[in-house]
Amino acid sequence: AQSVTQLGSHVSVSEGALVLLRCNYSSSVPPYLFWYVQYPNQGLQLLLKYTSAATLVKGINGFEAEFKKSETSFHLTKPSAHMSDAAEYFCAVRSPGGTDKLIFGTGTRLQVFP
Amino acid sequence: GAGVSQSPRYKVTKRGQDVALRCDPISGHVSLYWYRQALGQGPEFLTYFNYEAQQDKSGLPNDRFSAERPEGSISTLTIQRTEQRDSAMYRCASSLELNTEAFFGQGTRLTVV
Numbered sequence: 001a002q003s004v005t006q007l008g009s010h011v012s013v014s015e016g017a018l019v020l021l022r023c024n025y026s027s028s029v030p031p032y033l034f035w036y037v038q039y040p041n042q043g044l045q046l047l048l049k050y051t052s053a054a055t056l057v058k059g060i061n062g063f064e065a066e067f068k069k070s071e072t073s074f075h076l077t078k079p080s081a082h083m084s085d086a087a088e089y090f091c092a093v094r095s096p097g098g099t100d101k102l103i104f105g106t107g108t109r110l111q112v113f114p
Numbered sequence: 115g116a117g118v119s120q121s122p123r124y125k126v127t128k129r130g131q132d133v134a135l136r137c138d139p140i141s142g143h144v145s146l147y148w149y150r151q152a153l154g155q156g157p158e159f160l161t162y163f164n165y166e167a168q169q170d171k172s173g174l175p176n177d178r179f180s181a182e183r184p185e186g187s188i189s190t191l192t193i194q195r196t197e198q199r200d201s202a203m204y205r206c207a208s209s210l211e212l213n214t215e216a217f218f219g220q221g222t223r224l225t226v227v
Contacts, residue, residue: 009154036218043118043205043218044157090156099170100212101147104156 002027004091006105014113019063019078021108023091026072033074034092034102035065044090050074061085086112116140118219120206126225127196135191135222139208146189147216148181151203163189164212196226 007022025031035047048059055067065076074091088109092102119138127133139146145164149157159173165186174180178196183189193200203223207216 041220043220044207045218046215049215092156099162100145100209100216101159101162101170101173102149102157102216103159106154106156 002031002093002103004033004093004103004105006091006108008108009106010109010111012111012113013081015083016080019076019081019085019110021076021089021091021110023065023074023076023105024072025074025091025093027093032094033065033067034094035059035063035074035076036090036092036104038088038090038107040087047076047089081110081112083112083114086110118206118208118217120204120219120222122222123220124223124225126227129196129198129226131196132192132194133196133224135193135204135224137189137191137206137208137219139187139189139206140217142210143208143217144186144211145209145214145216146183147207147209148189148191149205149207151205151221153202157205160191193224196224198226200224201226 003026005024033050036044037047038044048057050057050067058064063078088107090107091105094102121136147162148160151157161181162170163183178194181191203221205221207218209216
């Protein structure tokens with residue numbers, strides 16, 4: 001069975017500070033991993049995905065994530081936070097093949113202070 | 115359409131009533147998914163369609179929940195005899211085909227009173 005764990009339901013940073021949102025996965029097969037962002041009153045939007053190519057994945061809005069097999073982690077980072085980054089972020093895992101269903105973590109709400 | 119459209123956006127219903135939630139996927143998208151998201155949780159998989167075929171319904175919590183996609187486009191998620199525990203955000207997503215990006219709609223927030 002596959003699962004993801006997001007450490008920290010709330011993260012607060014100052015504008016311009018480093019953003020680090022943590023995600024650890026559990027999978028019996030090489031996983032496909034995703035980060036989604038949810039802005040208020042909007043649908044989930046894909047930020048980036050790892051599908052067994054390069055371990056450092058760059059996404060939209062300056063976000064990136066690194067797949068570390070030894071640590072079973074896929075943490076999301078951004079060097080400098082903007083006020084517009086305030087949102088809820090979800091890590092998800094998908095089993096290659098099958099029905100492509102996504103298994104989501106519980107989410108991390110990012111607050112950015114001026 | 116330009117994106118995945120769900121209706122209604124908000125639904126308040128009395129316990130025991132049936133509700134039908136609609137999802138209109140992006141035109142041409144073969145794959146369609148339903149997820150449920152409780153407050154403070156991540157989305158939880160309910161069911162999946164490939165064209166009109168329901169290929170995975172392992173996430174449907176019980177037999178009060180059903181879904182259909184009769185013509186391989188619009189899908190309806192039906193909840194019979196609603197209960198308060200059914201209150202959640204119901205999200206639909208579609209993708210062009212397997213192994214491609216899933217696009218999510220804005221969701222339907224269901225409240226059972």
